[in-house]
Amino acid sequence: MARRRGAPDANRVAESHPGRTGPVCGINRGGPVSRVFGVGDQVLLVDRKGRRYLVALEVEAEFHTHTGVVAHEQILGEDEGVVLRSSRGSTFTAFRPTMAEYVLKMPRGAQVIYPKDLGPLLMLADVFPGARILESGVGSGALSMTLLRAGARVTGHEIRDDFAARAIANVGTMLGVEALDRYDVQMKDVYEGISDTGYDRVVLDLPEPWLVVPHASNALLSGGIIVAYTPSIVQATRFRTALDENGFSFAETVEVLNRTWHIDGDAVRPDHRMVAHTAFLTHARLLMT
Numbered sequence: 001m002a003r004r005r006g007a008p009d010a011n012r013v014a015e016s017h018p019g020r021t022g023p024v025c026g027i028n029r030g031g032p033v034s035r036v037f038g039v040g041d042q043v044l045l046v047d048r049k050g051r052r053y054l055v056a057l058e059v060e061a062e063f064h065t066h067t068g069v070v071a072h073e074q075i076l077g078e079d080e081g082v083v084l085r086s087s088r089g090s091t092f093t094a095f096r097p098t099m100a101e102y103v104l105k106m107p108r109g110a111q112v113i114y115p116k117d118l119g120p121l122l123m124l125a126d127v128f129p130g131a132r133i134l135e136s137g138v139g140s141g142a143l144s145m146t147l148l149r150a151g152a153r154v155t156g157h158e159i160r161d162d163f164a165a166r167a168i169a170n171v172g173t174m175l176g177v178e179a180l181d182r183y184d185v186q187m188k189d190v191y192e193g194i195s196d197t198g199y200d201r202v203v204l205d206l207p208e209p210w211l212v213v214p215h216a217s218n219a220l221l222s223g224g225i226i227v228a229y230t231p232s233i234v235q236a237t238r239f240r241t242a243l244d245e246n247g248f249s250f251a252e253t254v255e256v257l258n259r260t261w262h263i264d265g266d267a268v269r270p271d272h273r274m275v276a277h278t279a280f281l282t283h284a285r286l287l288m289t
Protein backbone atom coordinates (compact mmCIF):
# COMPACT_ATOMS: atom_id res chain seq x y z
CA MET A 1 0.00 0.00 0.00
CA ALA A 2 1.50 3.39 -0.97
CA ARG A 3 0.99 6.49 1.15
CA ARG A 4 1.88 9.84 -0.32
CA ARG A 5 3.62 12.38 1.82
CA GLY A 6 3.73 15.25 -0.67
CA ALA A 7 3.02 16.35 -4.22
CA PRO A 8 5.03 14.71 -7.03
CA ASP A 9 8.04 16.69 -8.22
CA ALA A 10 9.38 15.01 -11.34
CA ASN A 11 12.13 17.63 -11.83
CA ARG A 12 13.53 16.94 -8.41
CA VAL A 13 13.63 13.21 -9.14
CA ALA A 14 15.29 13.81 -12.53
CA GLU A 15 18.00 15.82 -10.77
CA SER A 16 18.52 13.25 -8.03
CA HIS A 17 18.53 10.36 -10.53
CA PRO A 18 20.40 11.74 -13.58
CA GLY A 19 20.28 8.41 -15.46
CA ARG A 20 16.62 9.06 -16.22
CA THR A 21 15.19 11.19 -18.99
CA GLY A 22 11.71 11.52 -17.48
CA PRO A 23 8.88 9.53 -15.98
CA VAL A 24 8.38 6.06 -17.49
CA CYS A 25 4.86 4.71 -17.07
CA GLY A 26 5.05 1.53 -19.14
CA ILE A 27 6.66 -1.63 -17.83
CA ASN A 28 7.92 -3.58 -20.83
CA ARG A 29 7.22 -1.41 -23.83
CA GLY A 30 9.84 -3.01 -26.03
CA GLY A 31 11.63 0.31 -26.61
CA PRO A 32 14.84 1.65 -25.11
CA VAL A 33 13.40 2.00 -21.58
CA SER A 34 15.90 2.84 -18.87
CA ARG A 35 16.35 -0.11 -16.53
CA VAL A 36 16.66 2.29 -13.63
CA PHE A 37 13.45 2.69 -11.63
CA GLY A 38 11.74 6.06 -11.95
CA VAL A 39 8.56 7.89 -10.98
CA GLY A 40 5.47 6.18 -12.43
CA ASP A 41 7.13 2.78 -12.85
CA GLN A 42 5.40 -0.35 -11.61
CA VAL A 43 7.56 -2.35 -9.22
CA LEU A 44 7.06 -5.83 -7.85
CA LEU A 45 8.41 -6.12 -4.30
CA VAL A 46 9.10 -9.74 -3.31
CA ASP A 47 9.65 -10.58 0.35
CA ARG A 48 11.67 -13.47 1.81
CA LYS A 49 8.62 -15.73 1.80
CA GLY A 50 8.00 -15.05 -1.89
CA ARG A 51 4.99 -12.81 -1.29
CA ARG A 52 4.58 -10.25 -4.04
CA TYR A 53 3.36 -6.66 -3.82
CA LEU A 54 2.75 -4.38 -6.81
CA VAL A 55 3.70 -0.73 -6.21
CA ALA A 56 3.53 2.33 -8.48
CA LEU A 57 6.50 4.54 -7.67
CA GLU A 58 5.77 8.09 -6.53
CA VAL A 59 7.84 10.90 -5.09
CA GLU A 60 7.82 10.96 -1.29
CA ALA A 61 5.52 7.94 -0.97
CA GLU A 62 5.91 4.89 1.23
CA PHE A 63 5.05 1.20 0.91
CA HIS A 64 3.56 -0.13 4.15
CA THR A 65 3.24 -3.76 5.25
CA HIS A 66 3.04 -5.53 8.60
CA THR A 67 6.80 -6.12 8.22
CA GLY A 68 7.67 -2.43 8.04
CA VAL A 69 7.85 0.55 5.73
CA VAL A 70 9.89 1.00 2.53
CA ALA A 71 10.20 4.55 1.18
CA HIS A 72 9.83 4.79 -2.60
CA GLU A 73 12.98 6.95 -2.51
CA GLN A 74 14.91 3.74 -1.62
CA ILE A 75 13.87 2.30 -5.02
CA LEU A 76 13.98 5.36 -7.32
CA GLY A 77 17.18 5.43 -9.37
CA GLU A 78 18.06 1.81 -8.53
CA ASP A 79 18.42 -1.17 -10.89
CA GLU A 80 16.17 -4.21 -10.99
CA GLY A 81 17.13 -6.75 -8.33
CA VAL A 82 17.96 -4.13 -5.72
CA VAL A 83 17.43 -5.50 -2.19
CA LEU A 84 15.69 -3.12 0.19
CA ARG A 85 15.42 -3.17 3.97
CA SER A 86 12.18 -2.04 5.59
CA SER A 87 11.95 0.06 8.76
CA ARG A 88 11.56 -3.22 10.71
CA GLY A 89 14.50 -4.96 9.07
CA SER A 90 12.62 -7.11 6.54
CA THR A 91 14.12 -7.47 3.09
CA PHE A 92 12.35 -6.99 -0.25
CA THR A 93 13.76 -7.47 -3.75
CA ALA A 94 12.46 -5.08 -6.42
CA PHE A 95 11.69 -6.17 -9.99
CA ARG A 96 9.63 -4.87 -12.87
CA PRO A 97 6.63 -7.22 -13.12
CA THR A 98 6.34 -9.45 -16.15
CA MET A 99 3.02 -9.23 -17.99
CA ALA A 100 1.88 -12.45 -16.27
CA GLU A 101 2.71 -10.98 -12.87
CA TYR A 102 1.04 -7.70 -13.71
CA VAL A 103 -2.16 -9.45 -14.87
CA LEU A 104 -2.40 -11.25 -11.52
CA LYS A 105 -1.78 -8.13 -9.43
CA MET A 106 -3.28 -5.28 -11.48
CA PRO A 107 -6.50 -3.49 -10.44
CA ARG A 108 -9.50 -5.48 -11.68
CA GLY A 109 -13.02 -4.69 -12.65
CA ALA A 110 -14.03 -8.03 -14.15
CA GLN A 111 -12.39 -11.43 -13.72
CA VAL A 112 -9.30 -11.69 -15.94
CA ILE A 113 -8.13 -14.47 -18.22
CA TYR A 114 -5.18 -16.09 -16.47
CA PRO A 115 -1.69 -16.23 -18.00
CA LYS A 116 -1.86 -20.00 -18.50
CA ASP A 117 -4.67 -19.40 -21.02
CA LEU A 118 -3.45 -16.06 -22.43
CA GLY A 119 -0.33 -17.60 -23.99
CA PRO A 120 -2.12 -20.48 -25.78
CA LEU A 121 -4.84 -18.07 -26.85
CA LEU A 122 -2.26 -16.07 -28.81
CA MET A 123 -1.34 -19.22 -30.74
CA LEU A 124 -4.90 -20.48 -31.26
CA ALA A 125 -5.93 -17.08 -32.59
CA ASP A 126 -2.66 -16.89 -34.56
CA VAL A 127 -2.16 -13.27 -33.56
CA PHE A 128 0.40 -11.38 -35.64
CA PRO A 129 1.71 -7.80 -35.73
CA GLY A 130 -0.83 -5.55 -37.42
CA ALA A 131 -3.72 -8.05 -37.11
CA ARG A 132 -7.11 -6.32 -36.83
CA ILE A 133 -8.85 -7.93 -33.87
CA LEU A 134 -12.37 -7.45 -32.50
CA GLU A 135 -12.33 -8.27 -28.78
CA SER A 136 -15.41 -8.45 -26.53
CA GLY A 137 -15.80 -7.72 -23.66
CA VAL A 138 -12.61 -6.06 -22.57
CA GLY A 139 -13.19 -6.53 -18.82
CA SER A 140 -9.99 -5.63 -16.97
CA GLY A 141 -7.81 -5.52 -20.07
CA ALA A 142 -5.72 -8.66 -19.48
CA LEU A 143 -6.49 -10.15 -22.88
CA SER A 144 -6.32 -6.72 -24.54
CA MET A 145 -2.76 -6.10 -23.36
CA THR A 146 -1.72 -9.59 -24.46
CA LEU A 147 -3.06 -9.00 -27.99
CA LEU A 148 -1.60 -5.48 -28.15
CA ARG A 149 1.85 -6.58 -27.01
CA ALA A 150 1.83 -9.16 -29.81
CA GLY A 151 1.45 -6.20 -32.18
CA ALA A 152 -2.28 -6.39 -32.96
CA ARG A 153 -4.69 -3.49 -33.45
CA VAL A 154 -7.62 -4.10 -31.12
CA THR A 155 -11.19 -2.81 -31.34
CA GLY A 156 -13.06 -3.58 -28.12
CA HIS A 157 -16.82 -3.81 -27.62
CA GLU A 158 -17.82 -3.41 -23.97
CA ILE A 159 -21.15 -2.70 -22.26
CA ARG A 160 -19.82 -1.33 -18.95
CA ASP A 161 -18.05 2.00 -19.02
CA ASP A 162 -16.32 1.36 -15.66
CA PHE A 163 -14.77 -1.83 -17.06
CA ALA A 164 -13.80 -0.04 -20.30
CA ALA A 165 -12.04 2.68 -18.28
CA ARG A 166 -10.27 0.08 -16.15
CA ALA A 167 -9.08 -1.85 -19.21
CA ILE A 168 -7.74 1.30 -20.89
CA ALA A 169 -5.95 2.36 -17.69
CA ASN A 170 -4.37 -1.08 -17.21
CA VAL A 171 -3.23 -1.25 -20.85
CA GLY A 172 -1.68 2.23 -20.58
CA THR A 173 0.14 1.29 -17.39
CA MET A 174 1.44 -2.03 -18.69
CA LEU A 175 2.36 -1.08 -22.25
CA GLY A 176 2.70 2.71 -22.14
CA VAL A 177 0.32 5.26 -23.61
CA GLU A 178 1.67 4.64 -27.14
CA ALA A 179 -0.15 1.30 -27.18
CA LEU A 180 -3.46 3.13 -26.80
CA ASP A 181 -3.07 4.32 -30.43
CA ARG A 182 -3.82 0.69 -31.41
CA TYR A 183 -6.62 0.24 -28.85
CA ASP A 184 -10.13 1.51 -29.57
CA VAL A 185 -12.71 0.56 -26.93
CA GLN A 186 -16.29 1.26 -27.99
CA MET A 187 -19.29 1.17 -25.68
CA LYS A 188 -21.33 -1.37 -27.58
CA ASP A 189 -23.39 -4.52 -26.97
CA VAL A 190 -21.69 -7.07 -29.22
CA TYR A 191 -24.80 -9.30 -29.16
CA GLU A 192 -26.46 -6.59 -31.29
CA GLY A 193 -23.67 -6.44 -33.84
CA ILE A 194 -20.03 -5.70 -34.61
CA SER A 195 -19.05 -2.27 -35.84
CA ASP A 196 -17.08 -2.41 -39.06
CA THR A 197 -15.89 -5.40 -41.10
CA GLY A 198 -12.58 -6.72 -42.41
CA TYR A 199 -11.33 -8.12 -39.10
CA ASP A 200 -8.63 -10.81 -39.08
CA ARG A 201 -9.70 -12.21 -35.72
CA VAL A 202 -12.65 -12.12 -33.29
CA VAL A 203 -11.84 -12.99 -29.68
CA LEU A 204 -14.65 -13.39 -27.13
CA ASP A 205 -14.81 -13.58 -23.34
CA LEU A 206 -18.43 -13.03 -22.33
CA PRO A 207 -21.38 -15.14 -21.17
CA GLU A 208 -23.11 -15.97 -24.48
CA PRO A 209 -20.50 -16.03 -27.27
CA TRP A 210 -22.82 -18.02 -29.58
CA LEU A 211 -24.92 -14.87 -30.01
CA VAL A 212 -21.90 -13.16 -31.57
CA VAL A 213 -21.14 -15.87 -34.14
CA PRO A 214 -23.56 -14.61 -36.88
CA HIS A 215 -22.10 -11.08 -36.53
CA ALA A 216 -18.56 -12.46 -36.60
CA SER A 217 -19.21 -14.34 -39.84
CA ASN A 218 -19.99 -10.97 -41.47
CA ALA A 219 -17.23 -9.02 -39.74
CA LEU A 220 -14.35 -11.46 -40.37
CA LEU A 221 -12.34 -11.78 -43.53
CA SER A 222 -12.47 -15.19 -45.19
CA GLY A 223 -9.91 -17.36 -43.42
CA GLY A 224 -10.33 -15.29 -40.28
CA ILE A 225 -10.24 -16.96 -36.87
CA ILE A 226 -12.71 -16.78 -34.01
CA VAL A 227 -11.85 -17.81 -30.44
CA ALA A 228 -14.11 -17.96 -27.39
CA TYR A 229 -13.06 -18.41 -23.78
CA THR A 230 -15.87 -20.13 -21.84
CA PRO A 231 -15.71 -21.40 -18.24
CA SER A 232 -18.52 -23.93 -18.86
CA ILE A 233 -18.57 -26.81 -21.35
CA VAL A 234 -22.26 -26.06 -22.01
CA GLN A 235 -21.22 -22.62 -23.25
CA ALA A 236 -18.61 -24.28 -25.45
CA THR A 237 -21.13 -26.71 -27.00
CA ARG A 238 -23.60 -23.90 -27.76
CA PHE A 239 -20.77 -21.93 -29.33
CA ARG A 240 -19.76 -24.97 -31.41
CA THR A 241 -23.34 -25.35 -32.71
CA ALA A 242 -23.40 -21.70 -33.75
CA LEU A 243 -20.04 -22.12 -35.50
CA ASP A 244 -21.41 -25.07 -37.51
CA GLU A 245 -24.47 -23.04 -38.55
CA ASN A 246 -22.54 -19.95 -39.64
CA GLY A 247 -19.84 -21.13 -42.04
CA PHE A 248 -16.99 -21.84 -39.61
CA SER A 249 -14.76 -24.91 -40.02
CA PHE A 250 -11.88 -26.68 -38.26
CA ALA A 251 -13.46 -26.08 -34.86
CA GLU A 252 -11.59 -27.38 -31.84
CA THR A 253 -12.16 -27.04 -28.09
CA VAL A 254 -9.18 -27.31 -25.76
CA GLU A 255 -8.49 -27.02 -22.07
CA VAL A 256 -5.07 -25.95 -20.82
CA LEU A 257 -3.80 -27.76 -17.73
CA ASN A 258 -0.64 -26.52 -16.05
CA ARG A 259 1.01 -28.77 -13.49
CA THR A 260 4.08 -27.51 -11.70
CA TRP A 261 6.65 -29.84 -10.11
CA HIS A 262 8.41 -29.73 -6.78
CA ILE A 263 12.12 -30.25 -7.47
CA ASP A 264 14.62 -30.44 -4.62
CA GLY A 265 17.69 -32.28 -5.85
CA ASP A 266 16.59 -35.84 -6.66
CA ALA A 267 13.41 -35.45 -4.56
CA VAL A 268 10.89 -34.72 -7.27
CA ARG A 269 7.12 -34.97 -7.46
CA PRO A 270 4.21 -33.05 -8.93
CA ASP A 271 3.11 -30.17 -6.73
CA HIS A 272 0.07 -31.10 -4.64
CA ARG A 273 -1.90 -28.06 -5.84
CA MET A 274 -2.73 -26.93 -9.34
CA VAL A 275 -5.29 -24.69 -11.00
CA ALA A 276 -7.16 -27.58 -12.54
CA HIS A 277 -9.83 -25.72 -14.45
CA THR A 278 -10.28 -22.17 -15.65
CA ALA A 279 -12.09 -22.36 -18.99
CA PHE A 280 -12.33 -23.95 -22.41
CA LEU A 281 -10.80 -22.34 -25.47
CA THR A 282 -12.78 -22.95 -28.65
CA HIS A 283 -11.39 -21.77 -31.97
CA ALA A 284 -12.51 -22.08 -35.59
CA ARG A 285 -11.88 -20.60 -39.02
CA LEU A 286 -14.27 -18.82 -41.35
CA LEU A 287 -14.38 -20.33 -44.83
CA MET A 288 -16.48 -18.47 -47.40
CA THR A 289 -18.35 -20.87 -49.70
Ligand SMILES: C[S@@+](CC[C@H](N)C(=O)[O-])C[C@H]1O[C@@H](n2cnc3c(N)ncnc32)[C@H](O)[C@@H]1O
Nearest residue numbers: 110113137139140141142143158159189190205
Ligand atom coordinates in the same frame (compact mmCIF):
# COMPACT_ATOMS: atom_id res chain seq x y z
C1 LIG B 1 -14.89 -11.82 -17.92
S1 LIG B 1 -14.93 -10.20 -18.48
C2 LIG B 1 -13.66 -10.12 -19.70
C3 LIG B 1 -12.29 -10.13 -19.08
C4 LIG B 1 -11.18 -9.87 -20.07
N1 LIG B 1 -11.11 -10.92 -21.07
C5 LIG B 1 -9.85 -9.78 -19.35
O1 LIG B 1 -8.99 -10.66 -19.57
O2 LIG B 1 -9.62 -8.85 -18.57
C6 LIG B 1 -16.40 -10.15 -19.47
C7 LIG B 1 -16.70 -8.77 -19.99
O3 LIG B 1 -17.70 -8.87 -21.01
C8 LIG B 1 -18.53 -7.73 -20.90
N2 LIG B 1 -19.78 -8.04 -21.60
C9 LIG B 1 -20.76 -8.90 -21.20
N3 LIG B 1 -21.73 -8.95 -22.11
C10 LIG B 1 -21.37 -8.11 -23.13
C11 LIG B 1 -21.98 -7.73 -24.36
N4 LIG B 1 -23.17 -8.22 -24.72
N5 LIG B 1 -21.32 -6.86 -25.17
C12 LIG B 1 -20.11 -6.37 -24.80
N6 LIG B 1 -19.50 -6.68 -23.64
C13 LIG B 1 -20.12 -7.55 -22.80
C14 LIG B 1 -18.64 -7.52 -19.39
O4 LIG B 1 -19.07 -6.22 -19.06
C15 LIG B 1 -17.22 -7.81 -18.94
O5 LIG B 1 -16.44 -6.65 -18.97
